[in-house]
Amino acid sequence: MKLYPLKFKSIYKERIWGGNKLQSQLNKNVTGHSIGESWEISDVKGEPSVVAEGELQGKTLQELSKTFQEQLLGKKVHDAFGTKFPLLIKYIDAKSDLSIQVHPNDKLAKERHNSFGKTEMWYVMQADKGAKLMVGFNKEVTKEEYQEHLNNNTLTEILNFEEVKKGDVYFLPTGRIHAIGGGIVLAEIQQTSDITYRIYDWNRVDAKGNARELHTDLALDAIDYTVHENYKTEYQETQNEVTTIVNCPYFTTNLIPFTGTLSLNHADKDSFVIYMCVKGNVRFKTQNHTETLNFGETLLLPASIKNVTIHTEETSELLEVYIS
CATH class of the missing domain: 2.60.120.10 (Jelly Rolls)
Incomplete structure (x- = not known):
């Protein structure tokens, strides 16, 4: 499996x-x-x-x-x-x-x-x-x-x-x-x-x-x-950019407000990554899998998956969570 x-x-x-x-x-x-x-x-x-x-x-x-x-x-x-x-x-x-x-x-x-x-x-x-x-x-x-x-x-x-x-x-x-x-x-x-x-x-x-x-x-x-x-x-939100809002020894949380398509690379992380959809809905695409994340849903990306493409037709927002 x-x-x-x-x-x-x-x-x-x-x-x-x-x-x-x-x-x-x-x-x-x-x-x-x-x-x-x-x-x-x-x-x-x-x-x-x-x-x-x-x-x-x-x-x-x-x-x-x-x-x-x-x-x-x-x-x-x-x-x-x-x-x-x-x-x-x-x-x-x-x-x-x-x-x-x-x-x-x-x-x-x-x-x-x-x-x-x-x-x-x-x-x-x-x-x-x-x-x-x-x-x-x-x-x-x-x-x-x-x-x-x-x-x-x-x-x-x-x-x-x-x-x-x-x-x-x-x-x-x-x-x-x-x-x-x-x-x-x-x-x-x-x-x-x-x-x-x-x-x-x-x-x-x-x-x-x-x-x-x-x-x-x-x-x-x-x-x-x-x-x-x-x-x-306090934080400064930027459209189509990953903004860190909390960074502590226990977790890092980023905010991703975006429209259209973004490619995310996690090669710099030695951790799982969690996505929470806090606005809109987002399609996730990895090499072998496509998944839709609707408002109020959560996704766990295993540490072994380093590349993911996200797409939304509207303005959506994700919280991205991992351990630094």
């Missing part, structure tokens, strides 16, 4: 804050009214992505990693992570506000959960008028001051809220307190980890009147209390 550009079956997650935009806007084949997440590529334990089509249909991402190893992952990635796929790729629809949360770094996550930490980034695909994200603090605070606000139910007074629009990018290193606000659809790229410390959940309860578990004590040592002047990632 040979590797080819791979699409996986989406894994849908019902969430208390979820909506129906994954169906209505991203055309996901899912029923229900509170679907908050579509996991596109996952090697989280117990939540494996499964190949959707072609000769490898039905195989899990973990099975492919074990079978093809460097051909799928790249030698550098395989050397660093073995057969554990290092990234988790999602689309998120927040109908209402997510909980305020933080993720531990690699050291804490390893000690407490035998897991990777969770550095992540957001690319806003759609935002209702006035929709906001919460990222970081709006002033310098000590751990003690933070605890005082938490205990007094005044935490939101020291948090940084920002109104967002399509194309906004936020990079979230471990330790940075954050929350997606209601009315936002975004693409999320992160380390393979499902470790989240929930700090504050707006005092809401589920249909049975139960509040969700909070992890306030665990979060104390995980939070970075530093305030930053600017939390949004």
Whole structure:
């Protein structure tokens, strides 16, 4: 069996804050009214992505990693992570506000959960008028001051809220307190980890009147209390060019806005490459394979495939993700 550009079956997650935009806007084949997440590529334990089509249909991402190893992952990635796929790729629809949360770094996550930490980034695909994200603090605070606000139910007074629009990018290193606000659809790229410390959940309860578990004590040592002047990632988009929007030790993410045809060469990379279609639809052509990627779909290009031609009849946009 040979590797080819791979699409996986989406894994849908019902969430208390979820909506129906994954169906209505991203055309996901899912029923229900509170679907908050579509996991596109996952090697989280117990939540494996499964190949959707072609000769490898039905195989899990973990099975492919074990079978093809460097051909799928790249030698550098395989050397660093073995057969554990290092990234988790999602689309998120927040109908209402997510909980305020933080993720531990690699050291804490390893000690407490035998897991990777969770550095992540957001690319806003759609935002209702006035929709906001919460990222970081709006002033310098000590751990003690933070605890005082938490205990007094005044935490939101020291948090940084920002109104967002399509194309906004936020990079979230471990330790940075954050929350997606209601009315936002975004693409999320992160380390393979499902470790989240929930700090504050707006005092809401589920249909049975139960509040969700909070992890306030665990979060104390995980939070970075530093305030930053600017939390949004600034970048200059250029049509028909590959623009790097995030570059960190865990992943690099580029934005490709284009019309017509572009040839992409990955000979300089020792990694798989992931494509997320965040606008329009795109046809991918490799030496032996043609694949169409529609808005809201995701494609995994194995490390052994170095050349790909992309084509669109309209103005389309891709996020291109790999490990440097």
